Amino acid sequence: MSATKEFTKGLWKDxxxxxxxxxxxxxxAVTSSATNGLGMGVATMCVLMGSNIVVSFIRSIVPKKIRxxxxxxxxxxxxxxxDLLMQAYAPTALYDALGIFIPLIVVNCxxxxxxxxxxSKNGVGKSILDGLGMGLGFTFALVALGGTREFLASGSLFxxxxxxxxxxxFMLMTSAPGAFIILGLFLAGMxxxxxxxxxxxxTSYKPAGLDCNSCNICDMTEK
Amino acid sequence: xxxxxxxxxxxxxxxxxxxxxAAGLLSFISTSTASAIKLNLQAKTNRALGQVLPEFDxxxxxxxxxxxxxxxxxxKFYIGRKSGEIIGYxxxxxxxxxxxxxxxxxxxxxxxxxxxxxxxxxxxxxxxLGTAITDRKVQKTIMDLxxxxxxxxxxxxxxxxxWYADKKAGSDRWNIVKEGSAVNGKTGATxxxxxxxxxxxxxxxxxxxxxxxxxxxxx
Amino acid sequence: xxETDSKPIIQMPDPAKLVxxxxxxxxxxxxxxxxxxxxxxAMLPACIAAVLFFGLAAIKVLLFCVxxxxxxxxxxxxxxxRRPTWKDGSAILTGILLGMNLNxxxxxxxxxxxxFLAIILGKQLYGGLGSNPFNPVLVARVGLLIGFPxxxxxxxxxxxGIMKIDVLTTATPLGLAPGETFVKDVLLGNTGGCLxxxxxxxxxxxxxxxxxFKLIKWQVPVAFLGSxxxxxxxxxxxxxxxxxxxxxxxxxxxxxxxxxxxxxxxxTSPMTRKGALIFGLGxxxxxxxxxxxxxYPEGVSFxxxxxxxxxxxxxxxxxxxxxxxxxxEKGGAV
Numbered sequence: 146m147s148a149t150k151e152f153t154k155g156l157w158k159d160x161x162x163x164x165x166x167x168x169x170x171x172x173x174a175v176t177s178s179a180t181n182g183l184g185m186g187v188a189t190m191c192v193l194m195g196s197n198i199v200v201s202f203i204r205s206i207v208p209k210k211i212r213x214x215x216x217x218x219x220x221x222x223x224x225x226x227x228d229l230l231m232q233a234y235a236p237t238a239l240y241d242a243l244g245i246f247i248p249l250i251v252v253n254c255x256x257x258x259x260x261x262x263x264x265s266k267n268g269v270g271k272s273i274l275d276g277l278g279m280g281l282g283f284t285f286a287l288v289a290l291g292g293t294r295e296f297l298a299s300g301s302l303f304x305x306x307x308x309x310x311x312x313x314x315f316m317l318m319t320s321a322p323g324a325f326i327i328l329g330l331f332l333a334g335m336x337x338x339x340x341x342x343x344x345x346x347x348t349s350y351k352p353a354g355l356d357c358n359s360c361n362i363c364d365m366t367e368k
Numbered sequence: 369x370x371x372x373x374x375x376x377x378x379x380x381x382x383x384x385x386x387x388x389x390a391a392g393l394l395s396f397i398s399t400s401t402a403s404a405i406k407l408n409l410q411a412k413t414n415r416a417l418g419q420v421l422p423e424f425d426x427x428x429x430x431x432x433x434x435x436x437x438x439x440x441x442x443x444k445f446y447i448g449r450k451s452g453e454i455i456g457y458x459x460x461x462x463x464x465x466x467x468x469x470x471x472x473x474x475x476x477x478x479x480x481x482x483x484x485x486x487x488x489x490x491x492x493x494x495x496x497l498g499t500a501i502t503d504r505k506v507q508k509t510i511m512d513l514x515x516x517x518x519x520x521x522x523x524x525x526x527x528x529x530x531w532y533a534d535k536k537a538g539s540d541r542w543n544i545v546k547e548g549s550a551v552n553g554k555t556g557a558t559x560x561x562x563x564x565x566x567x568x569x570x571x572x573x574x575x576x577x578x579x580x581x582x583x584x585x586x587x
Numbered sequence: 588x589x590e591t592d593s594k595p596i597i598q599m600p601d602p603a604k605l606v607x608x609x610x611x612x613x614x615x616x617x618x619x620x621x622x623x624x625x626x627x628x629a630m631l632p633a634c635i636a637a638v639l640f641f642g643l644a645a646i647k648v649l650l651f652c653v654x655x656x657x658x659x660x661x662x663x664x665x666x667x668x669r670r671p672t673w674k675d676g677s678a679i680l681t682g683i684l685l686g687m688n689l690n691x692x693x694x695x696x697x698x699x700x701x702x703f704l705a706i707i708l709g710k711q712l713y714g715g716l717g718s719n720p721f722n723p724v725l726v727a728r729v730g731l732l733i734g735f736p737x738x739x740x741x742x743x744x745x746x747x748g749i750m751k752i753d754v755l756t757t758a759t760p761l762g763l764a765p766g767e768t769f770v771k772d773v774l775l776g777n778t779g780g781c782l783x784x785x786x787x788x789x790x791x792x793x794x795x796x797x798x799x800f801k802l803i804k805w806q807v808p809v810a811f812l813g814s815x816x817x818x819x820x821x822x823x824x825x826x827x828x829x830x831x832x833x834x835x836x837x838x839x840x841x842x843x844x845x846x847x848x849x850x851x852x853x854x855t856s857p858m859t860r861k862g863a864l865i866f867g868l869g870x871x872x873x874x875x876x877x878x879x880x881x882x883y884p885e886g887v888s889f890x891x892x893x894x895x896x897x898x899x900x901x902x903x904x905x906x907x908x909x910x911x912x913x914x915x916e917k918g919g920a921v
Contacts, residue, residue, distance in 0.1 A: 211379045215386060222390040226397050233404035237412060316495050317734030326708070333712075468881070494883060497736040
């Protein structure tokens with residue numbers, strides 16, 4: 146795979162949220178506004194790149210038996226660093242909103258997943274690109290979700306009102322059910338796009354998160 | 369197991385060294401950010417106090433008198449000073465009368481015990497209903513952004529909380545007014561309105577009853 | 588949710604030749620529209636009461652809801668290239684029920700948004716009538732309640748016999764402190780609330796019509812109302828000053844509307860009698876818990892939606908053995 150492909154696959158084709166359905170906890174919990182989504186996405190991206198670099202750097206000397214605890218120690222270290230730095234230098238409102246979800250990046254499947262599946266098998270340069278692409282893809286998904294929810298809730302984006310007359314907030318969108326509804330619609334949209342593409346190219350496509358045996362909505366999948 | 373032999377001391381040593389390296393790095397980061405974090409936390413308390421008190425130059429978070437209201441609720445009074453002189457009090461009380469749990473109310477008081485500003489620092493009320501009473505929220509519009517200009521300093525208005533400004537607590541609680549131009553309560557959030565009103569009253573009344581003690585400061 | 592899952596409790600004669608889905612088993616369009624017609628008829632007493640108490644404003648809201656529901660359904664059918672379905676009457680019924688769940692002073696855009704939530708989010712995204720796991724009207728009501736709590740919990744003050752369009756507002760009786768509500772007003776409908784939940788007598792009359800036509804199982808409303816009565820009764824005895832009397836609890840806040848018209852929805856409630864009993868009890872317990880300790884003053888809609896989600900499971904544990912089927916697992920059939 147070429148270097149550009151390592152970078153771009155995380156953006157769309159293997160997008161961690163919209164295709165792989167990884168890291169659902171921060172995705173659902175903090176995306177009540179575009180700003181929160183951006184903050185969480187960037188924090189996760191920093192951790193992901195840091196851990197990818199270190200894991201890839203020491204990949205030849207890590208004993209196979211204890212690689213998972215080693216990865217966890219590395220990830221936890223980076224998460225704590227990001228947490229402390231944000232506490233010290235990020236805007237208080239952003240840190241308050243993200244709150245306990247920053248420490249929880251430790252258990253974000255994307256970070257451990259990339260360490261295990263990619264960085265432990267590839268060189269530092271490629272791992273940086275992979276971390277950057279995956280992190281950007283994650284950030285993109287979170288900002289898109291947060292932005293959609295914020296806009297549908299109050300007609301604003303990044304806390305700036307775009308539609309002046311909108312006075313009553315549609316609070317469904319900022320609350321937890323809104324997160325599930327919008328994420329569900331996003332995934333449905335993703336699947337619809339991919340099914341259409343597969344039809345055009347006459348290939349089969351298996352939608353993410355669906356058990357094809359129990360569903361006969363589309364006729365695209367191999368039964 | 370596999371072909372690979374498990375050498376526990378070696379694995380332990382590897383993990384130990386890694387953990388030690390991580391701990392070293394973290395302790396370095398922790399010490400270098402400690403002062404900034406402490407400043408941030410202090411700024412947070414000061415911001416809440418700064419919203420209800422006139423401009424002060426001491427640290428009111430360190431000068432606290434705790435009194436009991438006539439209902440037995442503990443009321444915390446922060447003393448605001450400017451160049452040594454007391455310029456106002458900030459009373460804080462946690463009322464259990466909220467619709468779904470405790471509401472923490474902070475009230476800035478003048479030296480004569482009349483209410484200056486009311487803010488709600490913590491609540492678990494119904495989003496959109498009870499929180500209409502408790503929240504002060506700034507909303508930027510796109511026009512503000514285009515026009516530029518500086519952010520208006522100070523507190524976002526909240527009709528229901530601003531109703532209490534310049535009032536003095538009597539012996540009984542304030543009635544909840546829901547109609548007209550000046551209101552302190554709202555249909556659909558009657559219980560929250562009552563709880564907030566009760567808390568403001570408790571703070572105001574306790575302050576009036578203990579004005580002499582408060583005017584001496586904490587020491 | 589096909590019955591040909593990996594390990595069925597009860598084996599069908601020849602699963603390969605039968606396609607059996609969850610209830611209801613629709614055979615023809617004529618049946619649906621007939622059922623819908625009777626349900627609309629059963630709603631009439633409550634509709635009349637709503638118009639009497641809230642005047643022309645009530646008619647306006649009902650009309651808006653029905654029209655927007657039908658238009659949205661047809662728009663969706665056009666979009667996904669399905670045959671028009673408005674003739675089966677389900678969209679009309681959804682519209683009426685939605686209107687009954689709204690405030691007489693509800694603005695027009697609430698009706699349209701509610702219609703969108705009910706038809707698209709509640710029904711069509713799951714595959715249309717019969718495939719929806721949740722009651723569409725309640726999806727819309729809960730969506731609007733969480734979305735616009737202020738609009739959805741400030742109700743218009745009723746004024747008997749005066750045909751007016753503008754209205755005064757008041758809180759729902761459950762939002763008021765105990766002692767502020769009066770039994771007679773609640774019974775007749777002279778109290779704040781959405782269009783369809785105020786008049787207890789009219790709602791019970793509608794419920795009796797449905798029972799007479801055997802369109803609903805008596806187990807659901809009886810278990811639902813009974814469990815709410817008992818639980819709030821115990822709570823009222825323990826602390827009379829913070830909890831309303833059980834009578835008020837049963838007659839207010841959409842409980843009767845929910846118990847007779849929402850919880851009994853054929854698509855989303857269990858098929859068996861035993862299942863219906865479990866369903867009603869579950870609704871009652873959850874409603875009482877939300878009313879007594881929850882953040883929202885009203886819990887009927889949440890409770891029914893929650894039990895809707897459990898309906899496939901309830902059906903599974905309470906399934907009866909039809910003629911000709913073989914029991915594969917011990918204790919599977921009752």
